Amino acid sequence: xxxxxxFWAIRCTPQDISVLLRTEHTKQCLAVxxxxxxxxxxxxxxxxxxxxxxxxxxxxxxxxxAISMPPEYIEISQSDEEGTYxxxxxxxxxxxxSGKNIAVEAHTPLALTLAAxxxxxxxxxxxxxxxxxxxxxxxxxxxxxxxxxxxxxxxxEQKVREEEYEQxxxxxxxxxxxxxxx
Numbered sequence: 001x002x003x004x005x006x007f008w009a010i011r012c013t014p015q016d017i018s019v020l021l022r023t024e025h026t027k028q029c030l031a032v033x034x035x036x037x038x039x040x041x042x043x044x045x046x047x048x049x050x051x052x053x054x055x056x057x058x059x060x061x062x063x064x065x066a067i068s069m070p071p072e073y074i075e076i077s078q079s080d081e082e083g084t085y086x087x088x089x090x091x092x093x094x095x096x097x098s099g100k101n102i103a104v105e106a107h108t109p110l111a112l113t114l115a116a117x118x119x120x121x122x123x124x125x126x127x128x129x130x131x132x133x134x135x136x137x138x139x140x141x142x143x144x145x146x147x148x149x150x151x152x153x154x155x156x157e158q159k160v161r162e163e164e165y166e167q168x169x170x171x172x173x174x175x176x177x178x179x180x181x182x
Contacts, residue, residue: 002075002123005030007046007116010039012148019112021076021122028133030124032076032085038109043177045116069093069100074115076108077125078132085128087111149175 008022008029017039018031034042069091079086087108092101106114115122124133152175159168 001126003126003129005122005124007042007112007122010043012039019109021112021124023124023129023133028129030076030129030133032108032112033083034109034112038113041113042109042116043174045113047177048117069102071114071118071120073121073123074111075103075123075125076111076128078128083132084108089114 003023005021005023008020011018011020011031016033017036018033019039019042021030021032022028070093072090072092075088075090076085077088085108087106087110088103089106089111090101090103093099112122114120152171156168156171156175159165159171
């Protein structure tokens with residue numbers, strides 16, 4: 001069985017960067033480790049920044065045209081290696097009438113970027129939530145995003161003082177993207 005999840009936050013710690021997926025009914029979270037570039041891609045897909053997602057959207061538009069099926073949903077389940085997950089991207093043309101379905105295994109961060117860009121549902125395997133989801137629970141006083149934002153705002157102020165306006169603008173834009181998903 002699978003439970004629907006949504007993007008909740010991007011968490012940055014000294015050890016790693018993770019995208020946190022939250023289930024609505026159980027209020028559990030699952031942390032999926034990602035690389036900095038993957039975090040940027042997911043944030044850009046969520047914000048629908050046309051300039052930054054142009055190559056991504058062109059590739060997937062061509063791909064979905066080639067197979068004549070749009071992506072419908074993502075399933076994430078436990079892989080054989082502990083702490084890693086398997087993502088399946090499900091494509092369907094049930095709206096077109098032929099009833100064809102195809103599932104393609106994808107790198108989990110890429111599948112999450114696809115889900116964000118196309119606004120398609122993400123489903124987490126219940127067994128995965130039981131095994132891994134209990135490790136991270138959202139709480140009222142969880143403040144990692146606030147701490148990260150405070151750090152970025154400090155860097156922004158420093159870049160403005162140093163008159164490094166291009167770097168300051170990039171940091172400002174990154175802050176706005178993060179605030180948009182929190």
